[in-house]
Amino acid sequence: MSKILVTGGAGFIGSHTAVELISSGFTPIIVDNFCNSRPSVIQRIETITNQNLVSYNLDCTDEIALRQVFNDHPDLQGAIHFAAFKAVGESVQSPLKYYHNNINSLLVLTRLMNEFNVRNLVFSSSCTVYGQPEILPVTEATEMQEAQSPYGFTKQVCERLLSDLSTGEYNQVSSVLLRYFNPIGAHPSGLIGELPLGVPENLIPYITQTAAGLRDSLTVFGQDYSTSDGTCVRDYIHVVDLAKAHVKALRYLAENDKMCKAFNLGTGTGNTVLEVIQTFEKVSGVKLSYAMGERRPGDVEQIYASADKANRELQWKTELSLEDALTDAWNWQLKLEETGTTAD
Numbered sequence: 313m314s315k316i317l318v319t320g321g322a323g324f325i326g327s328h329t330a331v332e333l334i335s336s337g338f339t340p341i342i343v344d345n346f347c348n349s350r351p352s353v354i355q356r357i358e359t360i361t362n363q364n365l366v367s368y369n370l371d372c373t374d375e376i377a378l379r380q381v382f383n384d385h386p387d388l389q390g391a392i393h394f395a396a397f398k399a400v401g402e403s404v405q406s407p408l409k410y411y412h413n414n415i416n417s418l419l420v421l422t423r424l425m426n427e428f429n430v431r432n433l434v435f436s437s438s439c440t441v442y443g444q445p446e447i448l449p450v451t452e453a454t455e456m457q458e459a460q461s462p463y464g465f466t467k468q469v470c471e472r473l474l475s476d477l478s479t480g481e482y483n484q485v486s487s488v489l490l491r492y493f494n495p496i497g498a499h500p501s502g503l504i505g506e507l508p509l510g511v512p513e514n515l516i517p518y519i520t521q522t523a524a525g526l527r528d529s530l531t532v533f534g535q536d537y538s539t540s541d542g543t544c545v546r547d548y549i550h551v552v553d554l555a556k557a558h559v560k561a562l563r564y565l566a567e568n569d570k571m572c573k574a575f576n577l578g579t580g581t582g583n584t585v586l587e588v589i590q591t592f593e594k595v596s597g598v599k600l601s602y603a604m605g606e607r608r609p610g611d612v613e614q615i616y617a618s619a620d621k622a623n624r625e626l627q628w629k630t631e632l633s634l635e636d637a638l639t640d641a642w643n644w645q646l647k648l649e650e651t652g653t654t655a656d
């Protein structure tokens with residue numbers, strides 16, 4: 313059973329990936345400082361998979377603490393690095409927090425990987441690296457534009473760092489960069505999902521919390537974009553589909569020479585904010601309270617993926633629809649209310 317270090321393994325995408333790793337025969341070793349997740353997620357992964365997990369409560373920028381994990385597990389076969397801050401707006405307010413955490417954690421991790429001869433790394437990147445592309449859908453060959461936020465810039469810097477490491481003579485880290493479009497949904501069990509602390513910044517948790525009565529009304533950011541109905545277009549991908557791509561990426565790294573390769577992970581279809589709202593109303597049967605508002609600074613008008621390269625080379629494709637994702641997100645929200653999970 314291959315052991316894989318999973319930093320940020322209690323987070324939204326990390327927890328779903330841990331489940332997929334276990335069901336594919338890997339053993340995840342989870343590291344998380346629980347700054348944006350809850351320790352109870354670990355037990356929930358154990359419930360879904362019926363397996364005991366090894367996990368550490370530590371910060372990946374703390375080299376001494378992370379080194380202990382490498383010492384404890386000399387048989388690590390690879391790493392998946394999720395641990396990072398991800399709120400675009402917050403990164404504009406607190407850039408240093410983002411540069412410090414997102415870049416230092418990767419530096420510490422790759423230094424330890426080199427030292428302990430762990431070669432394969434899957435890096436959690438984002439479509440944010442493209443800025444507003446001129447041609448859609450976006451392929452991996454699309455030239456990057458200047459990052460729109462410190463968050464976006466940290467992803468560009470980390471990608472560049474990994475590219476340099478893959479060619480450096482004294483470095484052995486081989487990486488796959490997974491550029492996520494908009495991950496949404498939850499595990500169909502309703503046991504794990506997105507758990508934003510405080511007021512959500514992202515669309516889907518805002519929708520489900522509004523539908524559940526926790527927020528008064530959703531504001532749709534902008535209605536005068538050059539899109540079919542004037543609202544922004546995004547490529548919303550079910551988190552379970554996304555999680556499965558990480559398993560494929562690990563296998564790809566194991567089968568290939570040292571590299572640094574990027575893959576888009578999306579459905580290939582763009583949906584407007586209003587289409588998402590209508591689909592949510594259809595699957596939940598709840599009429600959503602929303603109002604049209606101003607554009608949100610920093611938002612790109614439209615972006616959606618070409619995932620052809622991942623389809624072809626990773627042998628991965630999405631299987632779940634927007635309806636599936638919104639059904640699972642709503643189920644997750646209802647379970648949260650039932651069990652009072654928001655309070656733990």
Ligand code: UD1
Pocket residue numbers: 398399400438439440464493494513514515516518530531532533534544545546585608611612615
């Ligand atoms: C952004 C980043 C993405 C990052 C994600 C996580 C870009 C291009 N994308 O996604 O890399 O992983 O944040 O934080 O930088 N919306 C509303 N009302 C709301 C909330 C959102 O109308 O209350 C709209 C937004 O304007 C946008 C869409 O919903 O058009 C999706 O927004 P959101 O869920 O915040 O994700 P992105 O900003 O696309």
